[in-house]
Amino acid sequence: MDCEGALSVFTATSGNHCVQGVPFINDILRYDSLSIVGLEKNTGKTECLKYVLERLPVETKRIAVTSIGIDGETVDQVTRTQKPEIVLREGMYFGTSEAHYRQRRLVSELIDVSDESTSLGRVVTARAITGGKILLSGPSSASSLRRWMGEMQHRFNIDLIVIDGALSRMSSASPAVSQSMILATGAAYSANINTLVSKTAHVVDLVNLDLTTERNVTQLMPLEKGVWFIDKDGGLHSLDTMTSLSRDIHFEGMDDCETLYVAGALVDGFLEKVRQNKRLRQAELVVRDFTKVFVTPQQFRLFIKAGGRIRVLQKSKLIAVTVNPTSPSGYVLDSDTLCGRLSEAIGLPVYDLIKNQQ
Numbered sequence: 063m064d065c066e067g068a069l070s071v072f073t074a075t076s077g078n079h080c081v082q083g084v085p086f087i088n089d090i091l092r093y094d095s096l097s098i099v100g101l102e103k104n105t106g107k108t109e110c111l112k113y114v115l116e117r118l119p120v121e122t123k124r125i126a127v128t129s130i131g132i133d134g135e136t137v138d139q140v141t142r143t144q145k146p147e148i149v150l151r152e153g154m155y156f157g158t159s160e161a162h163y164r165q166r167r168l169v170s171e172l173i174d175v176s177d178e179s180t181s182l183g184r185v186v187t188a189r190a191i192t193g194g195k196i197l198l199s200g201p202s203s204a205s206s207l208r209r210w211m212g213e214m215q216h217r218f219n220i221d222l223i224v225i226d227g228a229l230s231r232m233s234s235a236s237p238a239v240s241q242s243m244i245l246a247t248g249a250a251y252s253a254n255i256n257t258l259v260s261k262t263a264h265v266v267d268l269v270n271l272d273l274t275t276e277r278n279v280t281q282l283m284p285l286e287k288g289v290w291f292i293d294k295d296g297g298l299h300s301l302d303t304m305t306s307l308s309r310d311i312h313f314e315g316m317d318d319c320e321t322l323y324v325a326g327a328l329v330d331g332f333l334e335k336v337r338q339n340k341r342l343r344q345a346e347l348v349v350r351d352f353t354k355v356f357v358t359p360q361q362f363r364l365f366i367k368a369g370g371r372i373r374v375l376q377k378s379k380l381i382a383v384t385v386n387p388t389s390p391s392g393y394v395l396d397s398d399t400l401c402g403r404l405s406e407a408i409g410l411p412v413y414d415l416i417k418n419q420q
Contacts, residue, residue: 086413087117089381091222093241095211096381097234099227101265105248106386106415111226112148113415114244118222120153126214128157128200129226130207130234148198148226150190155218157187157200157210168194174213178206185210198226204233211239232353235269237376245269247404248386253393255400262383263407264359268352269380274321274373278348282323283375291345292321306332313339323348328372330361337365344369351376384413 090096098114100107111127118125127150150156150168158166160175160183169191176185180202187210201207207225214220227234235243245265252258273279281298282290289301295318306324311332313319322336322345336342349355351374357365365372385404387395401412 086382087114087119090114090118090242091123093379094215094221095223095225095240095242097225097227097240097243097378098246099232099235099243100246101262102248102251104250104386104390105246106384107227107246108148109386109415110244110246110384111224114224115148115150115154118224120151123221124155124219125153125222125224126155126157126218126220127198127224127226128207128210129198130201130204147195149193150196151193152190154190155187155214155220156190156196156198157185157214158196159183159199160186162197162199163188166194166196168192168196173218176201176210178209187214204236204239207234208239235378236353237351237374237378240378242379242381243269244382244384245380246384246386249389249393249395250386253389253391253395255395255403258395258400259403259407260359262404264362266380266383266408266410267362268355269378271349271352271355271372271374271377273377274346274348274375278321278323278346278373279375282321282325282348285323285325287325290323290325291316291319292323293318294320311335313342317341319345321346321348324354325350326354328355328357330357333357333361333365333370337368337370347372349374351378380410382413383408383410384415386416387414 096114098107098111115127155173159180162182163186170188171191172186172188174187176187178185178201180199182199185201201210211223214223225234225240234240245262247258247262249258252261277296278292281292289306291299291301293299306327306329313335319342322342324332324347328349336347347370349372355372383404385397385400387397387400397414397417401414405412
């Protein structure tokens with residue numbers, strides 16, 4: 063069965079109707095990298111990874127897969143619940159630790175052993191000669207992950223790299239790492255459907271923040287620390303040693319500010335100070351990407367309602383949102399209701415992959 067055929071048996075809930083044969087895999091193939099990120103453990107991230115790997119066209123595309131955490135265990139090490147195993151197909155490239163490479167249940171061709179070490183040994187890169195099961199535990203940081211990805215694309219002309227994100231580590235989904243992403247949410251994130259929809263919609267709002275201007279990108283991308291502003295004439299100014307985490311935040315002498323840039327983390331206290339400053343509220347607030355935004359939904363809504371604008375230097379494409387309506391404790395939300403409510407809130411189709419495979 064080809065990709066289109068494999069997809070035709072699945073449905074995605076969008077609003078109050080079901081969409082048949084959504085081009086889930088075709089959307090992924092438009093990009094050279096994909097991160098799959100769970101908002102909490104047991105939200106279906108591994109099931110989503112399994113779904114994607116089973117349907118990618120390995121006959122015509124070179125696919126590589128790795129993890130920034132540890133994935134592929136049969137039992138979750140925190141909740142002790144069963145987890146789906148990661149199965150690679152013949153021809154897939156993969157990166158994992160030495161310890162987990164020794165435990166592989168497939169025949170593979172060893173390609174490289176990295177000089178960089180993780181807690182489970184060096185990162186081993188290989189190609190699957192036969193299909194089989196694997197534990198994934200690849201590069202342990204975003205910077206080492208980027209290096210591994212660059213090497214794979216340069217040496218082996220990889221068409222698509224699939225990254226399994228780690229718990230609460232959005233860094234793997236940063237646009238500096240991957241061009242696209244899938245977000246997995248579910249009852250493990252919150253057993254209250256209203257809270258679950260609200261919290262997930264907030265993350266989607268952050269992922270979908272608009273890009274700033276090309277001029278701003280050119281001026282601000284090299285700046286990795288501090289707080290800066292661009293005046294109406296295009297002049298760039300540093301606010302000395304200020305960061306968004308500073309206790310004393312003062313904005314004197316910034317009446318001509320058109321763009322305010324936070325190179326590090328954007329937090330509630332800083333955002334509130336900007337919102338309370340009528341002049342700065344009219345400026346464009348820029349961050350590097352959505353993974354740098356650590357503000358609560360309440361503060362975010364207050365800022366936007368007051369006319370504030372937050373933009374990013376880099377942006378990933380959100381391919382899909384998936385849900386797992388069952389929590390590790392056994393609490394089950396109604397799948398159709400959850401998908402419909404969440405889809406309405408975010409304006410995108412929402413997939414319950416487990417239900418749609420039954």
